[in-house]
Amino acid sequence: MSLTLSSASLPIFRTGLANLDHCLAKAEANAAARKFDPNVLVGVRLAPDMLPFAAQIRIAGDAAKLAVARMAGIEAPKFEDNESTFAELRERIAKTQAWLETISPAQLDGREDVDITFPVGRDKTRTMKGEAYLKHWALPNFFFHVTTAYALLRHNGVDLGKSDYLLGAQAGN
Amino acid sequence: MSLTLSSASLPIFRTGLANLDHCLAKAEANAAARKFDPNVLVGVRLAPDMLPFAAQIRIAGDAAKLAVARMAGIEAPKFEDNESTFAELRERIAKTQAWLETISPAQLDGREDVDITFPVGRDKTRTMKGEAYLKHWALPNFFFHVTTAYALLRHNGVDLGKSDYLLGAQAGN
Numbered sequence: 001m002s003l004t005l006s007s008a009s010l011p012i013f014r015t016g017l018a019n020l021d022h023c024l025a026k027a028e029a030n031a032a033a034r035k036f037d038p039n040v041l042v043g044v045r046l047a048p049d050m051l052p053f054a055a056q057i058r059i060a061g062d063a064a065k066l067a068v069a070r071m072a073g074i075e076a077p078k079f080e081d082n083e084s085t086f087a088e089l090r091e092r093i094a095k096t097q098a099w100l101e102t103i104s105p106a107q108l109d110g111r112e113d114v115d116i117t118f119p120v121g122r123d124k125t126r127t128m129k130g131e132a133y134l135k136h137w138a139l140p141n142f143f144f145h146v147t148t149a150y151a152l153l154r155h156n157g158v159d160l161g162k163s164d165y166l167l168g169a170q171a172g173n
Numbered sequence: 174m175s176l177t178l179s180s181a182s183l184p185i186f187r188t189g190l191a192n193l194d195h196c197l198a199k200a201e202a203n204a205a206a207r208k209f210d211p212n213v214l215v216g217v218r219l220a221p222d223m224l225p226f227a228a229q230i231r232i233a234g235d236a237a238k239l240a241v242a243r244m245a246g247i248e249a250p251k252f253e254d255n256e257s258t259f260a261e262l263r264e265r266i267a268k269t270q271a272w273l274e275t276i277s278p279a280q281l282d283g284r285e286d287v288d289i290t291f292p293v294g295r296d297k298t299r300t301m302k303g304e305a306y307l308k309h310w311a312l313p314n315f316f317f318h319v320t321t322a323y324a325l326l327r328h329n330g331v332d333l334g335k336s337d338y339l340l341g342a343q344a345g346n
Contacts, residue, residue, distance in 0.1 A: 002175045002176060002177050002178075002282075002285070003175060003176040003177065003178070003181050003285070003304060004175050004176065005175075005176070007304075007308075008176050008181050008308065011308060011309070012308050012309070012312070012313075015308075015309050015313075016313065046219070046324055046327055046328045047327045047328055047330070050327055109175075112175065112176070120336070121336070131176060131180075135180075135181065135184060135185050135188075136184070136185070136188050136339075137339060139185070139312065139316070140185075140188075140189065140316055140338070140339055141335075141339060143312070143313055143316030143317065143320060144316065144320050144323075144335065144338060144339075147316060147317050147320035147321060147324070148320060148324055150317075151219055151320070151321055151324045154219055154220045154223055155219045155220055155328075157220070162314075162317065163293070163294075165313070165317060166309075166310060166313055166314060166317075
């Protein structure tokens with residue numbers, strides 16, 4: 001038995017998005033307990049020149065969605081980047097999860113050596129083979145934004161632990 | 174061609190640690206330019222009940238080291254957790270990188286279905302198959318600590334961008 005491009009991507013993105021959604025659910029409950037509007041967290045940043053929480057959630061989902069689309073050589077659905085509430089951000093995650101469910105392993109497997117060209121910054125592109133793209137770009141990029149979202153919630157006092165990030169709803173309370 | 178337990182772990186950890194070390198080098202240069210001692214960053218935290226920067230670096234390296242050791246069924250070297258300077262933290266990363274170089278793919282491949290039991294928290298363990306452990310524990314855990322270290326540096330004004338995290342020294346300036 002060995003791993004494949006699909007088995008090394010789809011389950012990781014599915015798990016990561018489910019765990020991210022769990023962290024958002026805990027943040028909503030924490031805000032209710034602390035009696036503040038959770039939506040004030042949508043705009044928080046770790047530094048003035050870093051992207052806010054909402055963008056971290058959008059990009060985490062897009063990192064998964066675009067990685068799979070590029071590896072499969074298909075177009076991914078575009079979302080509007082207009083979420084301003086936790087409910088809308090969680091709906092965005094759910095839409096991404098639903099789209100990922102439409103992808104079959106056969107759309108990815110065997111494409112380890114296919115060239116993938118993708119935008120980097122505003123006016124550059126980069127080309128990597130499918131396997132290298134997954135390992136050295138798509139996965140680290142996905143976890144970067146999931147972890148930054150987690151860090152923003154922790155920085156703002158939400159009662160999360162690493163087990164929430166790793167285990168999601170299985171982490172218990 | 175398909176991925177293997179070694180090809181889906183060793184290069185990812187090598188790249189991630191090299192990029193992490195690059196971020197520390199940039200932080201040292203940034204501290205020199207801003208005329209403060211970089212070692213004040215060793216103790217910074219994103220929340221009072223989160224681990225400090227030094228621990229994020231130690232655990233990032235240990236996440237890679239222990240994941241490989243557990244997947245290979247061998248003992249990893251123990252380090253002392255006593256670093257208090259950037260030089261010592263970078264030496265810790267280098268020691269971890271050097272140990273990873275001693276591991277051959279044959280020590281990992283074929284062990285996708287071997288049970289791995291590992292500590293979770295203080296008094297619990299968890300058991301997962303090698304492949305699931307890599308995908309759903311070891312990789313997310315590794316990137317969690319690398320990204321949290323990055324977030325701590327950014328939060329403290331170090332001039333990093335995501336390309337430093339993704340590309341390390343290749344990111345340019």
